Amino acid sequence: MNVKITGIGSYIPSEIAKNEQFGNHHFYNEDGTRFGQKNDTIIEKFKAITGIDERRYIPKNLNTSDIATFAAEKAIKDSGIDKEDLDYIIVAHNYGDVKHGSAQSDTVPSIATRVKHNLKIQKPTCVAYDMLFGCPGWIESMIQANAFLKSGIAKKCLVIGAEALSRVVDPHDRDSMIYSDGAGAAVVEATDEEGGILSHFSATYAFDEAHFIYFGESNNLEIKDKRRYIKMYGRKIYEFALNRVPDAMKTCLDNSGIRIDEVKKILIHQANEKMDEAIINRFYKLYDEPTPDKIMPMSIGKLGNSSVATVPTLYDLVLNGELEGHSLSQGDVVILASVGAGMNINAIVYRV
Known part of the structure; x- marks a missing residue:
């Protein structure tokens, strides 16, 4: 089943x-x-x-x-x-x-x-x-x-x-x-x-990293209403993601029994284009492989970072041929991966 x-x-x-x-x-x-x-x-x-x-x-x-x-x-x-x-x-x-x-x-x-x-x-x-x-x-x-x-x-x-x-x-x-x-x-x-879900991996890093993304007051100190907003330490998140996400993806892929050259697409949380590119490049380096062309569809340029919605939206767009140069067919293997507040990381290896 x-x-x-x-x-x-x-x-x-x-x-x-x-x-x-x-x-x-x-x-x-x-x-x-x-x-x-x-x-x-x-x-x-x-x-x-x-x-x-x-x-x-x-x-x-x-x-x-x-x-x-x-x-x-x-x-x-x-x-x-x-x-x-x-x-x-x-x-x-x-x-x-x-x-x-x-x-x-x-x-x-x-x-x-x-x-x-x-x-x-x-x-x-x-x-x-x-x-x-x-x-x-x-x-x-x-x-x-x-x-x-x-x-x-x-x-x-x-x-x-x-x-x-x-x-x-x-x-x-x-x-x-x-x-x-x-x-x-x-x-x-x-x-x-x-097909379907072949393997998955999750982790929470909360010793030093718990508050990299948090709720805080406005940067404009003249505002006195004490309303709180989403805030983040961008540099710390970038370094954290680069150090942790590729290893998580590798663990997930290795547990699936799928070879790296069988992966058709990597659908990663659309957080930051440069960060996502760096994550994917480091992931392929773990296998001593060059990063394939068009392995990582990107929607962030037009849609921004919609948090939990980015990965399912991206899968919908690619599956239905709405991202130029990207498509999926039955039997193709994809990796779904994300990183965010918590600090949490996870990944799924999935066969369409």
Whole structure:
């Protein structure tokens, strides 16, 4: 018995925020001092490092639970299942529903419960719960669904990653330009078909690394409302990811029994283009192999970093031929990998 994705769907917001929109922002350092560079220079350097030219934001009338539902509806339709046959709905997010203009996160009831309600699923034994695991939350939710399905506890699961980071960013922090909104969902089933999840690996580094990503007050010290925003130590995260993620991917691949030259694509969390490229290059060096061309599809340039939504959205885009130069066929092997707040790392080796 294998565990396979039988339906995939994503929600990409229509509102495009280009880098130029940050031209009139007032950026401050963490200590409250103004940046010495002009915004044009800040934005130019940001684009060179992250690869981001634009990102997507949800409309004012929508929340995380809404866009999670949109992606779920597409995945259910793609799978062809009856939604009443779902045994679990797992929703990965980090900040709940934050209404436009609000400073408060709303997580009661859970986002998963709200999605089940929106989908109008009546079955009481369709269990809905949330996953808080930083950006690797969707992959970790897939790993949990895999356990439920392989144990026989469940036959069909709905795994969603959704986030509206535009609601929790500090406009006076240049890192605010990284984040975006979006949702991705997958129907996962136990099946006798070949392929599916071949191996997985997870780790949490919390001794020195726990607070590399955190919630903090605005960099603009003149703001006195004490609202808190997503913050990160970018250099520490970059070094951490480069030192830890390639080894995690190698452990996962070695446990799968798949050779490195059998890997068709690596779908990695879209956090930072330069960082992701460095991770993949170091991963292939562990095998004394050159990095193949077009091994790593990238969506970050147009979609930004939507946290838990980036990997399922990327899989949806590639599987459906919506990223130029990238495609997947039945039998192809992919690696799914992510790193994020916690600090958490995980990976899955998957045969389409």
